[in-house]
Structure formats: C-alpha cells, structure tokens
Amino acid sequence: MIQIQNLTKSFGDNLVWQDVSFDIEDGETIAIIGRSGCGKSVLVKHLNALIYPDEGNVIIDGKNIFELEYVELRKMRQRFGVLFQGSALFDSINTFENVAFPLRYFTEKDDEQIHDEVMKALQMVNLEDAAGKAISELSGGMRRRIALARATILTPDYLIYDEPTSGLDPQTSDEINELIINLAKNMNITSIVVTHDIHSVLEIAETVAFLENKQLCWHGTVEEMRQSDNKLLKDFVTASEYKI
Numbered sequence: 001m002i003q004i005q006n007l008t009k010s011f012g013d014n015l016v017w018q019d020v021s022f023d024i025e026d027g028e029t030i031a032i033i034g035r036s037g038c039g040k041s042v043l044v045k046h047l048n049a050l051i052y053p054d055e056g057n058v059i060i061d062g063k064n065i066f067e068l069e070y071v072e073l074r075k076m077r078q079r080f081g082v083l084f085q086g087s088a089l090f091d092s093i094n095t096f097e098n099v100a101f102p103l104r105y106f107t108e109k110d111d112e113q114i115h116d117e118v119m120k121a122l123q124m125v126n127l128e129d130a131a132g133k134a135i136s137e138l139s140g141g142m143r144r145r146i147a148l149a150r151a152t153i154l155t156p157d158y159l160i161y162d163e164p165t166s167g168l169d170p171q172t173s174d175e176i177n178e179l180i181i182n183l184a185k186n187m188n189i190t191s192i193v194v195t196h197d198i199h200s201v202l203e204i205a206e207t208v209a210f211l212e213n214k215q216l217c218w219h220g221t222v223e224e225m226r227q228s229d230n231k232l233l234k235d236f237v238t239a240s241e242y243k244i
C-alpha cells in the first residue's frame with residue numbers, strides 16, 4: 001500500500017501543490033487527472049523518490065521512502081516500472097535489446113533466461129514477431145507496447161504510466177487500455193496512470209485523484225466521479241468532451 005501524506009512541493013517560488021494526501025491500495029488502478037501543468041508528473045515522481053517533497057511523506061508498506069538509505073532506496077525503486085511519456089525507447093538497439101535492458105542492468109540472469117523472459121514479455125504485448133526489428137521500424141502503438149513490455153520485465157509491484165495513450169488514435173488507445181487492464185489483472189500490478197484522457201479513465205481506472213488549484217481537489221472511485229457534484233471536477237470532465 002502507498003500512503004501519500006500531506007505532500008507539498010515547490011520549485012523556487014512556483015508552488016506546484018500543497019497538502020496532498022491519499023492512499024493507493026495494492027492492486028488498485030488509480031488515474032491522476034488534472035489540467036496541463038497542474039503537477040501530475042511531479043506527483044508520481046514522488047512515489048519512487050525521483051523527487052523529494054518540501055513537506056510530507058510517502059509511506060510504502062510502512063516505510064517512509066524519503067528516509068531510505070541508498071541500498072534500500074534502489075531496492076524500492078526496482079519495485080516500480082515506469083512507462084514514460086513518448087515511450088523513451090533506445091533507438092540505437094533493437095526491440096529485443098530494449099526489453100532485455102533492465103534484465104541485463106539489474107539482474108545476473110544468463111542469455112538463455114533473458115531470451116525466455118523477453119520473448120514472454122513480447123508475447124504478452126502481441127509483438128513476438130518484432131524482436132529483431134529496429135525501433136525506427138515500429139509504429140507509435142507498437143513502441144508503446146514495447147515500452148510496456150520493458151516496464152514490466154522485472155515484474156514490478158507498481159507501474160506508473162505517464163500519458164500512456166497520448167498521441168495515439170482511438171483504436172490504438174483502446175488496445176493500450178486493454179493491455180493496462182490485463183496487466184493489472186494478470187500480474188496483480190498496482191497501476192498509477194497519469195492522463196488527460198477521460199475515456200481512458202472510465203475504461204481502466206477504479207479510483208481517481210484530481211489535482212486543481214494547487215491541491216488535491218477530489219479523490220474517489222470512478223462511480224463516485226460519475227455522480228459527483230464537485231463543480232471543478234465536472235467542469236474538467238465536461239471540457240474533456242465526454243459525458244458521464
């Protein structure tokens with residue numbers, strides 16, 4: 001379980017948000033929503049201590065991650081997979097090696113084990129035929145799926161998705177959403193999804209955290225979001241051109 005407690009973060013005199021608190025249960029899929037620049041990415045970067053807050057704590061399984069020493073911090077970070085905005089694949093190595101990269105970097109596994117695990121991951125995203133392809137040969141949707149295979153190769157407990165469907169057509173977005181749902185179910189992953197895409201929120205999320213006015217404006221289940229009277233939340237959802 002991740003407990004976010006009274007987090008406040010500024011960069012210089014730019015206050016991003018203050019006093020943000022909510023919990024993420026094991027196995028939950030939560031969407032972090034809010035307008036551009038409201039601090040969604042900054043918030044999720046606190047969850048694996050890529051950014052430290054001015055005030056507040058993140059407690060994972062009872063431990064305050066901002067107090068961890070280097071070795072424990074590294075271990076904790078390995079429990080997270082991250083699907084970066086724009087996929088962030090390495091163009092200089094092929095698809096197979098992109099997915100294999102975390103195994104080569106973080107584990108002592110031999111080539112045969114690495115081969116088996118990479119092929120299993122590629123199968124999971126329906127791209128086993130792309131193993132030998134250069135990244136430049138892949139479409140945007142395929143890149144996203146390869147990035148997903150790489151993000152899950154170390155079987156993380158938590159997976160952070162930063163705008164997983166941005167720039168994709170509706171059909172490809174649906175395919176990625178389906179993969180996110182399957183991964184959460186089959187690998188029992190806790191998923192934290194940063195998105196503007198209300199359609200995706202309704203497809204994949206169980207809970208929603210809405211950042212607005214430099215604070216956590218609203219937090220609840222998707223069902224509660226559909227019925228909420230919170231004006232700012234309603235305005236945000238309506239502006240996303242999706243009626244709930």
Ligand SMILES: Nc1ncnc2c1ncn2[C@@H]1O[C@H](COP(=O)(O)OP(=O)(O)OP(=O)(O)O)[C@@H](O)[C@H]1O
Pocket residue numbers: 011014016034035036037038039040041042043
């Ligand atoms: N490393 C940094 N140094 C200084 N300011 C930063 C840094 N990272 C983010 N910010 C600022 O923090 C604020 C929140 O940025 P963030 O990227 O989290 O927003 P976001 O909600 O994810 O936006 P978007 O939806 O456009 O990706 C912005 O004002 C941004 O300029």
